[in-house]
Amino acid sequence: MTKPQDGKEGKEKLRVYEYAKSLNMSSKEIITILKRLDTPVNNHMSVMESGMVGKVEGFFRDIKANAAAKRAQGNTQANTAATRPAEKRPEQQGVHTIPRQEQSQPTNQQDRQVTMNTTTNNQGSNSTEQRPSQGSNSTEQRPSQGSNSTEQRPSQGSNSTEQRPSQGSAQGRGPAPSGGQPRSGGQGGQSRPQGQGSGYGGNRPAGQGGGGSRPAGQGGQSRPAGQGGGSRPAGQGGGYGGNRPAGQGGGGSRPAGQGGGYGGSRPVGQGGGSRPPGQGGGYGGARPQGQSSAPSAGAAPRGESRSTAPAPRTFGENKPAGGARTDFNRSSGPGGGAGRSGGPGGAGANRRGGGKPGGQNGRFDDRGGSFRNRGKNGRGKSQQPQREKIDNTPKKIIVRGNMIVAELAKLLHKDASEVIKKLISLGVMATINQELDIETIQLVASEFKVEEVEIKIPVEEDDFETVEEKDNEEDLQSRAPVVTIMGHVDHGKTTLLDAIRSTNVTSGEAGGITQHIGAYQVEINNKKITFLDTPGHEAFTMMRARGAEVTDITIIVVAADDGVMPQTVEAISHAKAAKVPIIVAVNKIDKPDANPDTIKQELTKYELVPEEWGGDTIFVNVSAKQRTNLEELLEMILLVAEVNDYKANPNKRARGTVLEAELDKGKGPIARVLVQHGTLKIGDAFVAGNTFGRIRAMINDKGRRLKEADPSTPVEITGLTEVPKAGDPFMVFEDERKARAISERRSIKQRQSQMGANSRVTLDDLYKHITEGEIKDLNVIIKADVQGSLEALKGSLEKIEVEGVRVKSIHSGVGAITESDIALASASNAIVIGFNVRPEIQAAVAAEQEKVDVRLHNIIYNVIEEIEQAMKGMLDPIFKEVVTGHAEVRNLFKVSKVGTIAGCMIIDGKIARSSEARVIRAGIVLHQGKIDTLKRFKDDVKEVSQGYECGITLEKFNDLQEGDIIEAFVQEKVER
Numbered sequence: 001m002t003k004p005q006d007g008k009e010g011k012e013k014l015r016v017y018e019y020a021k022s023l024n025m026s027s028k029e030i031i032t033i034l035k036r037l038d039t040p041v042n043n044h045m046s047v048m049e050s051g052m053v054g055k056v057e058g059f060f061r062d063i064k065a066n067a068a069a070k071r072a073q074g075n076t077q078a079n080t081a082a083t084r085p086a087e088k089r090p091e092q093q094g095v096h097t098i099p100r101q102e103q104s105q106p107t108n109q110q111d112r113q114v115t116m117n118t119t120t121n122n123q124g125s126n127s128t129e130q131r132p133s134q135g136s137n138s139t140e141q142r143p144s145q146g147s148n149s150t151e152q153r154p155s156q157g158s159n160s161t162e163q164r165p166s167q168g169s170a171q172g173r174g175p176a177p178s179g180g181q182p183r184s185g186g187q188g189g190q191s192r193p194q195g196q197g198s199g200y201g202g203n204r205p206a207g208q209g210g211g212g213s214r215p216a217g218q219g220g221q222s223r224p225a226g227q228g229g230g231s232r233p234a235g236q237g238g239g240y241g242g243n244r245p246a247g248q249g250g251g252g253s254r255p256a257g258q259g260g261g262y263g264g265s266r267p268v269g270q271g272g273g274s275r276p277p278g279q280g281g282g283y284g285g286a287r288p289q290g291q292s293s294a295p296s297a298g299a300a301p302r303g304e305s306r307s308t309a310p311a312p313r314t315f316g317e318n319k320p321a322g323g324a325r326t327d328f329n330r331s332s333g334p335g336g337g338a339g340r341s342g343g344p345g346g347a348g349a350n351r352r353g354g355g356k357p358g359g360q361n362g363r364f365d366d367r368g369g370s371f372r373n374r375g376k377n378g379r380g381k382s383q384q385p386q387r388e389k390i391d392n393t394p395k396k397i398i399v400r401g402n403m404i405v406a407e408l409a410k411l412l413h414k415d416a417s418e419v420i421k422k423l424i425s426l427g428v429m430a431t432i433n434q435e436l437d438i439e440t441i442q443l444v445a446s447e448f449k450v451e452e453v454e455i456k457i458p459v460e461e462d463d464f465e466t467v468e469e470k471d472n473e474e475d476l477q478s479r480a481p482v483v484t485i486m487g488h489v490d491h492g493k494t495t496l497l498d499a500i501r502s503t504n505v506t507s508g509e510a511g512g513i514t515q516h517i518g519a520y521q522v523e524i525n526n527k528k529i530t531f532l533d534t535p536g537h538e539a540f541t542m543m544r545a546r547g548a549e550v551t552d553i554t555i556i557v558v559a560a561d562d563g564v565m566p567q568t569v570e571a572i573s574h575a576k577a578a579k580v581p582i583i584v585a586v587n588k589i590d591k592p593d594a595n596p597d598t599i600k601q602e603l604t605k606y607e608l609v610p611e612e613w614g615g616d617t618i619f620v621n622v623s624a625k626q627r628t629n630l631e632e633l634l635e636m637i638l639l640v641a642e643v644n645d646y647k648a649n650p651n652k653r654a655r656g657t658v659l660e661a662e663l664d665k666g667k668g669p670i671a672r673v674l675v676q677h678g679t680l681k682i683g684d685a686f687v688a689g690n691t692f693g694r695i696r697a698m699i700n701d702k703g704r705r706l707k708e709a710d711p712s713t714p715v716e717i718t719g720l721t722e723v724p725k726a727g728d729p730f731m732v733f734e735d736e737r738k739a740r741a742i743s744e745r746r747s748i749k750q751r752q753s754q755m756g757a758n759s760r761v762t763l764d765d766l767y768k769h770i771t772e773g774e775i776k777d778l779n780v781i782i783k784a785d786v787q788g789s790l791e792a793l794k795g796s797l798e799k800i801e802v803e804g805v806r807v808k809s810i811h812s813g814v815g816a817i818t819e820s821d822i823a824l825a826s827a828s829n830a831i832v833i834g835f836n837v838r839p840e841i842q843a844a845v846a847a848e849q850e851k852v853d854v855r856l857h858n859i860i861y862n863v864i865e866e867i868e869q870a871m872k873g874m875l876d877p878i879f880k881e882v883v884t885g886h887a888e889v890r891n892l893f894k895v896s897k898v899g900t901i902a903g904c905m906i907i908d909g910k911i912a913r914s915s916e917a918r919v920i921r922a923g924i925v926l927h928q929g930k931i932d933t934l935k936r937f938k939d940d941v942k943e944v945s946q947g948y949e950c951g952i953t954l955e956k957f958n959d960l961q962e963g964d965i966i967e968a969f970v971q972e973k974v975e976r
């Protein structure tokens, strides 16, 4: 006997997936079948060991055989038993009866077994049906059966394996009288002893046709003599056409129809000979074109079914002539070769290519276990109510953002491969792990006929401060403006705040003792104004740097007797950077030397031009001390507020900003917050920064307990679990649990981001920001040692323009770089340029913390070049200055020939003999050069660390003074 499979295997290693592909099946199906056949494999890459192919083919054959047998059985029964109406399962009708029969037949005992089997059955039956379709009438009937099996049986489900077997036996044909033909349990694919049943190939070693192994006549037992293997020529084994020697085709010898199953697979001409083309039930199809056709006809006893009809579904048709589809088929293939293993028999056959027989091809579906009708329904069934392909595609899907193909497939109840195919048809080459954007998801969903795709992008509640809530215009109501008072030291900010607070308390609360809660409200003309209690631009900018935009209006206080001072200018810069309207309060006009007009004049330099001079800045002359003109100032604030129309929606959960917070011995953590949106209520669960809590109590600036606080109201709250920070965002959530979860996630995120890179602009990544369009202006803060350098530098920098990006000086001043400069840079995404000045210690620390880029220079040309190159993306600093330590000059010793020796104390870090040094006096760099000598007592040393005294002399510089700071630094190579 030929063992086609063997032959094939001999050529090359056949892997499961290849084999599956050749059968147009999935690897999973083959793996499942192999498992059932007790020859499990690991995965789709496993090699199909010798014999496996045969087993699988046998398995298919058996299925075919079963189907054929069933048919035969049906016939027989029809003839005989009235009891078995089955036979008459004409298409539809069979329905009723058949089921019973089958069920009745083989016991259900083993049933249950796997739907797969059932499936198989179906297939078998299907094939049968199809044939019929092609073939004569009888055929059709069967089909019906087939169909029955498919759909109805399901119910029988149980029948599965066993039944078939029974059918198998049935195939044994004829006799299989009483359905009982006891298919010996054996028959059922797996359960059958090898070779028995009409030989469900399954157990049989590949290539051994059932015939071979079957004891004569077994096919057994059930088969009537002649039909079963017995009658078949050796090797033909139950219908394994393949095995049959060419020409032998069981067909001939087989009683009609029986050969059934196999015929198809037989090599051309062979089995065919005897069978009518296409008959071999499922197999006919399998035959390479032409081959099958040949003989066939008539031969098949059941001429009916197979009869003429060209193997209908046969794959054969689709396949290239002669070429079998499956590998094995091929092997035996074309040559019409004698027995190719009927091979793929039934199932296989069904599947092949177009091959799927009239659609019925059943398919094993391990998953569902159920039979899936794939193709179009076979003709044979034409009249039968086709079973609707179950379309389990959901009508609506909810998309919560991008997802990968596998996730989408799951959502659509599809195989990933189906989705991938669809994507390819849409021109998108995707892999199973490829992420799809929402648009593509919608497209694919519509291709699968999903009626509705709901997009639900979850709101990023963890970063609630970044979420801008849009309110409907009709929900908005006017709110009090929030005002911050800024100005130079001693110009009267505090006095002004106090004066306003004490003279303009809300009506009805006059005389009430105001509490310090970070802000307070006054009322004038029945309108409220909220003043932030912490004057000064540092606090203001600190808030901004933390992302809190609290202030609506700023009041710059300038003492009329003092004029515009450095901090006045800073305050103006900060207010402008925040794009907040400015009102100038010229204070201390009660003083005899007060000269408000000079102030006005000076401020025009900063683009603050009074209205009477054609500008748009409101100036109000006041005396905080004597409470003069305070009302006018308040009215001006209301005027600005009116123009800007500050509004908020009070009818939603509250959001705001923490103004101050502390741990109170009696109350625990308390926070003073400004409600900015919505209404805050007692009992509300909230998150403040990285902490959370539930409002236990609220008091306002008059010390009164409140139950609710609407927009622009400052309140002190208790009920926190920890102390938040000033500037922290505050928001109410539906419950405490959620608030806790969010606060925890925020803490984690904050820790992570602190470890991560900074997002502030630096000269090193400036070009990237520019090219990405993130930057339109390069904000700079310039500090210089003298006004002249400052102006020169500022003028030169503002002339630079690269690719439409310009340098914008948001603040400039004379003196050391202060913490306030860093805060402003941080809040305004600016870089700080120091010309011949150094950062104050606190400023250096703040710059480090806030990741503000501070560039220190002493040659204007270098500054310009550095900025220009950075803007062109050419900046490639190779070295970066690293300050290693500072020494304070405590004593001076003048030694002739040596020069001035500075007796120093290392106040931080260390100073190495090899490092460079600069001399700083009051924040100004006086000298920069090399260290000449570094001694501890009389010894030269390489370096001296913090806390130790030492003697330092500098090259070419002797003009040291006590109190000077010697800063040591080295140039380190920077990895870019």
Ligand SMILES: Nc1nc2c(ncn2[C@@H]2O[C@H](COP(=O)(O)OP(=O)(O)OP(=O)(O)O)[C@@H](O)[C@H]2O)c(=O)[nH]1
Pocket: 487, 488, 489, 490, 491, 492, 493, 494, 495, 496, 535, 587, 588, 589, 590, 591, 622, 623, 624, 625, 626
């Ligand atoms: N004559 C006069 N003196 C005033 C007026 N306003 C404030 N002063 C005085 O100016 C001094 C400084 O006033 P503050 O209110 O402390 O000034 P500040 O701007 O808050 O000062 P810092 O808090 O140090 O920044 C105090 O002695 C006040 O009494 C005013 O309108 N007229």
